[in-house]
Amino acid sequence: MEKIPVITETTASQPRTGPRAGIRTAADDVGTEVVGTRPVHQRPCPGGWRDCDLNVRAVLGSGRGIAHRRLTPARSMPGELAQYVGGFDCGRLFGGRLRSSCRELALRSARQGGSVLCEDGRMPRFTSYDGTTLSYSVAGRGPALVCLAGGPGADVRDLGRLGGLDGFRTLVMLDARAAGRSEVPSDRASCAFTEQARDLEELRRRLEIERLDVVAHSAGTLTAQAFAADHPEKLGKLVLITPAGLVSREVDEVEVAAIRARRADEPGSAEALAAGAQPWSYGAWSDTTRRHHEAEATYPQPPSWLRDAFYVRPASEAAAATEVARRAAVLSPVLVVAGSEDGVAGVRAARRVASCYPVGRLEVLAGCGHWPWIDEPTAFRELVSGFLDG
Structure with a gap:
């Protein structure tokens, strides 16, 4: 069975636990640091990641002026799924819930001011x-x-x-x-x-x-x-x-x-x-x-x-x-x-x-x-x- 990728946000201070682990809120922007995980997909893409519509790598700017941080996949997968550099609200990015569509991830990522590339560097x-x-x-x-x-x-x-x-x-x-x-x-x-x-x-x-x-x-x-x-x-x-x-x-x-x-x-x-x-x-x-x-x-x-x-x-x-x-x-x-x-x-x-x-x-x-x-x-x-x- 194919592994479901997880994006993890890691910082240096106290972790947050519970159901909102990994979700950055307005309070986090003024000093609270977050450690947690949350799946990008609720289920694997049909045909596997390489055959998915968009194996996405999105690069975002610090749209709200907060400190840069990196989110990377927590588990190995065929190629990098996604890398986000810059400040954004995870909950807002995914509309409060995570979708199973790669193209939805791409579109929502771009709406935060970024550009979207496939995992092989092409559009x-x-x-x-x-x-x-x-x-x-x-x-x-x-x-x-x-x-x-x-x-x-x-x-x-x-x-x-x-x-x-x-x-x-x-x-x-x-x-x-x-x-x-x-x-x-x-x-x-x-x-x-x-x-x-x-x-x-x-x-x-x-x-x-x-x-x-x-x-x-x-x-x-x-x-x-x-x-x-x-x-x-x-x-x-x-x-x-x-x-x-x-x-x-x-x-x-x-x-x-x-x-x-x-x-x-x-x-x-x-x-x-x-x-x-x-x-x-x-x-x-x-x-x-x-x-x-x-x-x-x-x-x-x-x-x-x-x-x-x-x-x-x-x-x-x-x-x-x-x-x-x-x-x-x-x-x-x-x-x-x-x-x-x-x-x-x-x-x-x-x-x-x-x-x-x-x-x-x-x-x-x-x-x-x-x-x-x-x-x-x-x-x-x-x-x-x-x-x-x-």
Whole structure:
């Protein structure tokens, strides 16, 4: 029979005994030291620890400013289950009781301000409906917010922490199939945004969240909108950042060309071009935008065929009208964020997207390009957090 791991908190002074041994309370934060044990799991994971969804190693900061202490497994197991460094309330971390799900441990750990890694140092991953393994990261605190990158095929690390949204939400950042650290599927057709919506539903089920709040960027907004149309009852709130379109790629190329021409002689344009960047994709070229551009170059690049596979179009005008009607039936609140200086997607596509949803709202951030959380992080964070909390 498999051993159930136990996390033990050890310090130098008097031990606490009884049923709350190992549980740190507010009184402990002002000097009482604790020695005790409590199981992370009430029962072993099906298939053993190595086959579990998440063999978790979480690293937490001293979120409440109390003395650092270490919790480590008290019994041997195949690899390190969990190591926490920093201050947190065990009772609050586990919601007053310990759950049997590794993914729940990961999500709750991240809500205390930490990041989550699997025991082999990679990000959490799950097997989607067709056997493709997808990776995601978890960071922040508060209710879960699923995040989709653009591209198509951009590494989700391109989103950073979305201007500081991790201070208000637990960011569950999914690498799409054939992108970032997720697998490339054998069936290229499964990379169409209409099909990738199925991965989002699989993630929702794995996280056991009834209604997903989703934030998506650029091409990723098509996947998010397809999910909303397929599962309107499973959507909480939706944030669409510089969207590529409503039911397919619908960027107004005339508008985009005009923005690029208007911005061609801006300060920093020549430097951005020399660095291999598109100066019209940011609100302005700066040290911050340069670092963002340089980071992108370090991420895995998607396969060359992905763009064509992703951007599918409705088969006919009637099919397109049906897809528009399905989105118009989504009654969840939708925030569409555009950048006034976006030379990649422009503003007209965002306007069309926002106008489709009954509870849709468009906000154009002045001076921002295609990555508004990079250009104006404070304005972006306040706008999106206010919408999600409203």
